[in-house]
Amino acid sequence: MKRIIETDDAPAAVGAYSQATTDDSLLFTAGQIPMTADGDLLDDDPIDRQTEQALYNLDAILDEAGASAEDILKVTVFLDDIDDFETMNEAYANYFDDEPPARSAVEVAALPKGVGVEIEAVASIE
Template identity: 35%
Template structure:
């Protein structure tokens, strides 16, 4: 099965040796998104809530570029530098997703690129 690269200018450009997403069959693997504003490639702000919203907007843009929506995500992984922000992530996520929600993991880690507070990646299954 061949794979194809997904790219959109509506999400931050890859900063390194990876693609925004890769499609293989009807499955799309999304690389981690951090709260960079696509037009400036700068972190949106120091505020956690603004960072989380930007990450979900970036994920949304990559999903759409692949031909789907966030509701086609089967699995997401959320990386936080402060797990006490978990309830806020749930509230913000509910603004972008409809039920049934994807499977999910949320883990606290010591650091993220550009000293941001949140990163999200995922796996999307496109409708056949």
């Protein structure tokens, strides 16, 4: 049975989607952009700072679901410029400990609100 995950510690959904959904086995997050829970958009910040904020938002959602970064199985990173990959990757690597999840990173034509990165995750929860 699907359950909606929602927290005030991450940006609110601004469309017809949820911050995350779960069947109490797997958690699927919506893509997180570098926006604070208060609505401050970090679109002009360097890509490492944007990455950190997107991951902070994932953390808040995971926490609300009773999970943590250690429970993430797969991450997808969307970049508006693949040349930012190395800088994003350095910030990303600081987020995960010894056993990072599987990951895809792709360049896309554009991201919501003109940001440089969007990150979504699938996590195991029980």
